[in-house]
Amino acid sequence: MYTRHTRNAPGDFYVEDGCCTSCEIPFAEAPGHFEYAADGHCFVCKQPSTPEEADLMVSAAWASEVSCIRYAGNDPEILKKFIAVKEQGLCDVLQQKTEPEAPQDMPERKAGPRKVWWAVWRR
Numbered sequence: 722m723y724t725r726h727t728r729n730a731p732g733d734f735y736v737e738d739g740c741c742t743s744c745e746i747p748f749a750e751a752p753g754h755f756e757y758a759a760d761g762h763c764f765v766c767k768q769p770s771t772p773e774e775a776d777l778m779v780s781a782a783w784a785s786e787v788s789c790i791r792y793a794g795n796d797p798e799i800l801k802k803f804i805a806v807k808e809q810g811l812c813d814v815l816q817q818k819t820e821p822e823a824p825q826d827m828p829e830r831k832a833g834p835r836k837v838w839w840a841v842w843r844r
């Protein structure tokens with residue numbers, strides 16, 4: 722669904738590839754968790770290991786200008802934090818649930834005589 726920048730550290734938080742405007746925001750919000758690659762694109766260099774660090778990552782995702790910091794995990798506490806700041810769209814698992822479902826094929830109508838409403842009374 723979303724393409725991760727190849728330099729992201731393995732884990733649930735990631736920066737989407739190709740959307741960087743070098744906003745510098747994550748470096749202020751979550752120091753030590755982001756670096757710039759040689760191409761000038763930021764990436765997650767260190768995943769959070771404590772709830773406090775997860776808070777910083779959510780803050781960075783919330784503050785990012787172009788919504789390129791995403792969460793692919795399903796930790797309920799972290800998901801609640803994204804919901805609290807109205808950024809559930811940055812969570813892969815929550816976004817999937819809010820996308821409209823693909824239309825289902827309608828069952829084919831059986832051919833045959835159609836009943837008219839008054840036929841119900843004539844038996």
Ligand code: SF4
Pocket residue numbers: 736740741742743744745746747762763764785786787789790
């Ligand atoms: S948060 Fe997004 S726009 Fe800002 S530096 Fe990182 S990748 Fe670039």
